[in-house]
Amino acid sequence: MRNMRTIFWDYETNQVNMIDQRLLPETFKIVAYQSCVDIAQAIKDMVIRGAPAIGAAAAFGLAMAARESKATDSKNLISDLLASGSFLKRSRPTAVNLAWAVDRITNKIIKFEGSCDDLRQAILIEAQKLADEDVAINRRMASHGADLIADGDTIVHHCNTGALATVDWGTALGVIRTAWEQGKKIHVLVDETRPRLQGARLTAWELEQYGIPYEIITDNMSGFFMRAGKVQKVFFGADRVTANGDVANKIGTYMLALAARDNGIPAYSVVPTSTIDLNLLHGDLIPIEERTADEVLNIQLAGERVTPKNAKARNPAFDVTPARLISGIVTENGVAYPPYKESLAKLFTASID
Numbered sequence: 001m002r003n004m005r006t007i008f009w010d011y012e013t014n015q016v017n018m019i020d021q022r023l024l025p026e027t028f029k030i031v032a033y034q035s036c037v038d039i040a041q042a043i044k045d046m047v048i049r050g051a052p053a054i055g056a057a058a059a060f061g062l063a064m065a066a067r068e069s070k071a072t073d074s075k076n077l078i079s080d081l082l083a084s085g086s087f088l089k090r091s092r093p094t095a096v097n098l099a100w101a102v103d104r105i106t107n108k109i110i111k112f113e114g115s116c117d118d119l120r121q122a123i124l125i126e127a128q129k130l131a132d133e134d135v136a137i138n139r140r141m142a143s144h145g146a147d148l149i150a151d152g153d154t155i156v157h158h159c160n161t162g163a164l165a166t167v168d169w170g171t172a173l174g175v176i177r178t179a180w181e182q183g184k185k186i187h188v189l190v191d192e193t194r195p196r197l198q199g200a201r202l203t204a205w206e207l208e209q210y211g212i213p214y215e216i217i218t219d220n221m222s223g224f225f226m227r228a229g230k231v232q233k234v235f236f237g238a239d240r241v242t243a244n245g246d247v248a249n250k251i252g253t254y255m256l257a258l259a260a261r262d263n264g265i266p267a268y269s270v271v272p273t274s275t276i277d278l279n280l281l282h283g284d285l286i287p288i289e290e291r292t293a294d295e296v297l298n299i300q301l302a303g304e305r306v307t308p309k310n311a312k313a314r315n316p317a318f319d320v321t322p323a324r325l326i327s328g329i330v331t332e333n334g335v336a337y338p339p340y341k342e343s344l345a346k347l348f349t350a351s352i353d
Contacts, residue, residue, distance in 0.1 A: 005135075005168050006053050009060055009128060014067065016060045018048045021164055025205040036065035036084050043091040043098070046196070050165025051239045051275055052134050055097030058088045059127035062105045066120040077116050081123070082106060093287045094248055094318050095239040096277045101130060131167045137272045138169035140332040145175030145235075145270050148328070148335070151184045153232040156222050156260075159193045159250035160202035161237035161270065172235040172270040173203060175330065180212045188214040189231065191222055193250060195295045195315065219252050223259040234260045234267040238329075241269065241276045245323030245340025246283030251316055257325040266327035273331050273348050283320035291315045 007018045015032040016039055023029050031047060033039050039061035043054050065084035071077035085102040092098060108126055112119050149155070155176060159165075162173035170177065179186055188207060193199035200216050207214040217225070225231050234256060240248040247253070247269045260267040280286060296313035299306050307313075329336040329344065336343035 005131070006050075006164050007048055007056050007060065007131070007167060009063070009124065009131075016057070016064060018042060018057070019164065020047050021049055021202060022047060024164075025201055034064065035068060036061045036088070039064060040088050040091040043088070049198070050160065051095040051097040051237070052138070052166040052171070052272060053164070054092060054095055055101035055274065056127075056131045056134060056167050058085075058091075058098050058101040059105055059130045061088050062102065063120075063124040063127045066123045069116075071116060074112055074114060074116055074119050077119055078109060078112065081109065092289055094289045095275075097239075097272075097274050100274045104130065134167040134272070135169055137274075137332040138166055138171065138174050141171060141270055141272065141330055142169060142174040142178035144332070144335055145172070145268065145330040146179040146182055146184075148266075148268060148330070149175070149179040149184060149186060149233060152186070153179075153184070154187045154189060154225075154230055155233045155235055156189045156191065156225070156231050156256065157203060158191055158199065158234075158236040158253055158256055160198040160206070161235075162203060162206040164202050164206060165237065170206075171237040171272070172268070172330075173206060175235060175268075175270055176212065177210055180210065186212070188212060189222070189225060190214050190216050191219045191252070191256070192216060193252060194219055195299075198250070219255075222256055223263075226259050226263040226265055231260075231263075231265055234265055236267070236269055238269045238271045238275055239318060240280070240286050241271055241329060241344070242280040242283050242286065243276075243278045243341060243344065244282050245326055245329065245336070245338065245344060246286075247321045247323070247326055247329075248283060248286045248288070248318050249321065251319050254319040254321045254325075257321045261325050267325060268328050268330055269321075269326055270330040273333060276331070276344055276348050278345065278348055283322065286318075286320060288319075289317040291317050 069080040162170035293313040333347045
């Protein structure tokens with residue numbers, strides 16, 4: 001895993017390859033896609049997940065759509081790509097990186113002048129550039145965030161924010177990994193992150209690859225360890241950050257941040273600036289994806305389903321943590337602190353300059 005990207009374009013076969021994250025930790029498998037529709041489905045089905053990773057998937061999806069298009073002139077090809085971009089955006093609505101990646105590609109080619117072959121090549125080049133930049137951005141984020149971790153810290157980590165959630169290295173888990181490689185003796189409490197168990201399945205698997213000490217806890221145990229004085233930091237990622245510093249992240253983040261605040265423990269969100277959506281003023285405006293109830297109900301114990309046969313369930317995939325509960329937001333351009341309306345805008349502007 002150390003030298004493998006979560007998603008990459010195979011230039012020999014012209015396929016998009018991804019690690020199938022649904023199969024981990026039992027099975028490590030690379031799956032290949034040759035159509036934009038299949039890539040969008042892979043995003044929806046969480047073959048690939050994590051805001052930066054699905055942004056890269058969307059970019060490569062457009063490159064694939066360009067290859068699939070039967071257009072013989074650039075104008076019609078661009079029209080096909082705009083339709084494919086709209087289709088990709090609908091696959092998972094909460095993570096802003098998906099729309100950001102689609103818009104980045106389409107904005108670059110909207111006024112393209114040249115042959116269809118040149119346009120197809122330009123799109124692939126831009127998608128590859130986006131993927132390569134993600135790795136570099138994660139490394140810079142990790143360096144800034146590692147300064148927040150002290151030798152001997154025990155850290156609660158939510159969901160999966162490592163290399164699997166990005167093209168490589170990771171956001172919040174990338175920070176933890178960097179602190180460990182700096183020689184800091186740290187310990188990670190990995191919450192399961194129900195209902196899909198990204199923490200227990202994916203974060204624990206990644207930590208084993210890196211040799212970082214960890215223990216898995218259920219989502220409702222974090223408060224116990226915080227109140228007992230056994231936690232020094234809380235780290236998580238985000239799928240969207242609004243202009244005022246509200247953070248949309250995997251469901252359970254809000255309760256985790258509340259417990260951290262009540263116990264005087266700093267809680268940090270780690271995101272690339274592409275996850276910051278300055279067009280949204282606050283978190284109540286973020287669209288929240290609600291997934292199938294089966295993810296909640298199809299739980300087994302000793303081979304038997306634990307819920308009643310006719311049970312119903314709700315399954316919002318994300319919640320919004322108010323900015324007042326966030327101690328700092330780590331980006332590739334530095335750490336933003338309250339008041340976030342000013343600090344985020346400055347960091348976001350720095351990424352454009």
